[in-house]
Amino acid sequence: MASTAVGGKTRRRRAFSKKDRVTLGVFVGIPTFLHVALVWFPAVATIGLSFTYWTGIRFSDIKWAGIANYTNIIFDTPAFRIALKNNTIWLLWFALIATPLGILLAYQIDRQIRGHKFYQSAYYMPVILSLAVIGIIWNFMLRPDGFVNGLIGRDITNAVSFFGDDRWNLYVILTIASWRHIGYIMLLYLAGLKAIDPSLREAASIDGATEWQTFKRVIFPSMKPVNIIVVVITIIETLRAFDIIYIIYGTSAGMPILGVLVFQNIAGEGASMKGAAYAVILFVLSIGPILAYLRQQFKEDVK
Amino acid sequence: MSEVTNGVSRRSVLKGAAIGTAGLVGGGALLSSCGGDAATGPLSFGARTVDESPTKQLKALVAAYEAKTGNTVTYNATESNAFQNNLSQYLQGTPDDAFQWMAGYRMQFFAEQGLLVDLSDVWEEIGDQYAESYKIASTGLDGKQYFIPQSWYPWGLHYRKSMIADIGLDPEDIYSWDDLMAVLEGMKGKGLIGLASADKGGWEAMGTFDILNARINGYQFHVDLLGGREKWTDDRVREVFKYWEMLLPYMNTNVLDLEWDGAMQLLLQRKAGLFFNGSWFGANFKEQSDADYEDLWIIPFPEINPEHARDTIDAPIDGFCAAANGANPDGGKDFVKFAGDMEGVQAMLDTGVPMTSANSGQDTSTYDAFQKQQLAVMAEAKYITQFLDRDTRPDFAGPVVGPALQSWFKNPKDVGSILESLQSQWDALPPL
Structure with a gap:
């Protein structure tokens, strides 16, 4: 009562009218409700269910399993180890090859090398395609009766086994995935580079810095926000990899990766909460490094 | 008490929705059905294939059923792997009233969960057209039948x-x-x-x-x-x-x-x-x-x-089931009965697509070599x-x-x- 009397004027200005409150309530409330209902609730439910046995049909059938699903995955399921290995190779490939290539391209295009407009559209093109479509395109190209085998004059009896041979099939998939990832990273980085004050570069060249020095010492550090996004995206893209593999191999686990194992165990008639446990493992793996990285970055900012 | 009312109202809502959609799709056929006596209303059928030959066969079955009963059938086709992967969710949601499925454990599992319509009375009517082994393959763990065989292959x-x-x-x-x-x-x-x-x-x-x-x-x-x-x-x-x-x-x-x-x-x-x-x-x-x-x-x-x-x-047996959660379970049941009856089988055979039917009415002397x-x-x-x-x-x-x-x-x-x-x-x- 007293406070309204004292600071009445300023408070009244700040206070929301009834209409405002309703509007705000609706604008904040509905998305929050949807978010909680569609994101948090399923996430928490998945975590809970990963500790149970359930066929996914009748609630009364849910049985407590403790950590049985997890011990099953970690100790008894060879596909899990293969999937971990594949996801790790995927991450290394993206981090050491695809992402740096995207950055290199962005830098070259930003430097307006000859034909940069052409390169820009050419590399950007795959990004507008969904990964599922990319899977369909490359499956058509590389399957035994596909375009490439036809081109080199091989039929299905002696076709190059792009997707079936363990020695290289992961790298075939990674090349396909990079086809899009490079363009994506290029685009992100290019947007960042355009925003950099040209005078920084000028100053660097006046000081006699070489191109590499300029990039390493001036451009790269000033691109920090974009760098964070690029790192996070690279990790996320690795762990959520699913579409291409699903299109090419179906649920057969011909190429085990974590995303497919989640689906394989939870879809269909054989619904088992092992799939939920895979999902939780995937969640922990994705959230862990990202949180750690972000925390470290923000700590530096605070300093 | 309230649960029951909810169940009923939910079902009638679904039914209304399905009739509405089907009515839009096949208004003409609906009208013509007014005179039919065995009319169980419009229904939908889920095919577990998008391949050319089986589609031809199933469409012929659907057409024959529509011609006979005047009930409109909405034909929904799904690629077989995708159909299989979604089946649990499909049967718990708003499934087609009748759908293609497989005998044995895969059918029994869903029957146990209460997701399939009990077809025992259908078996009483058309069961004599099938050898005992097919009845066994169509029987759930509770001794009731939930499946109508279509064909087998070795x-x-x-x-x-x-x-x-x-x-x-x-x-x-x-x-x-x-x-x-x-x-x-x-x-x-x-x-x-x-x-x-x-x-x-x-x-x-x-x-x-x-x-x-x-x-x-x-x-x-x-x-x-x-x-x-x-x-x-x-x-x-x-x-x-x-x-x-x-x-x-x-x-x-x-x-x-x-x-x-x-x-x-x-x-x-x-x-x-x-x-x-x-x-x-x-x-x-x-x-x-x-x-x-x-x-x-x-x-x-x-x-x-x-x-x-x-x-x-x-020698796997393929066939049909009716979904308990369908908008029109009686329609689904009526449809699978027709599919299992020699009349429906004949409609599929008449397409000329080779099929070894489970129905003993298909004279094996008409088999090709x-x-x-x-x-x-x-x-x-x-x-x-x-x-x-x-x-x-x-x-x-x-x-x-x-x-x-x-x-x-x-x-x-x-x-x-x-x-x-x-x-x-x-x-x-x-x-x-």
């Missing part, structure tokens, strides 16, 4: 009659394992693939496992193994892979790159002499040309252990199994056995650790 060695000279011996004379090996070796010498094989889909090779296990260790061991009463680490299972490994040199090298239809192409294009598969692909040959279809033949997989001779065969041979192959077997992924737990077949067989193809020498892992994964399955 798994056997297929070849082209015109290739007998290439194969080097009339395959009819392949009776024992040694005969088979001799023929395969001969074909290899001629630069042919002996045995077309595929396993990219993860299930194709299960058929080979089934038959080798049944030939070597017998029917009883096979069903006991799949039921968990025998162990995968048993030496007898090792034996299966020993024989299988002998076949590897005569297979195409890209087994993991081909799905079943890729392996079929090898036979179709005369690049392979033999193809072990279910005879359903006869329809695909027929799509190519009548000459290709007439060239096709099947023989049983050869004997390995004289004790078991050739007494077992995988290839179908008669399928029947002969069946007749030799004393025991009929469905298929590995229909005879064991679904959470074991697809996610565990499938990848295990694929990794065996990659590295046959790892058989020991693969089998140990199969057993430990079986042991880790949740109690049912």
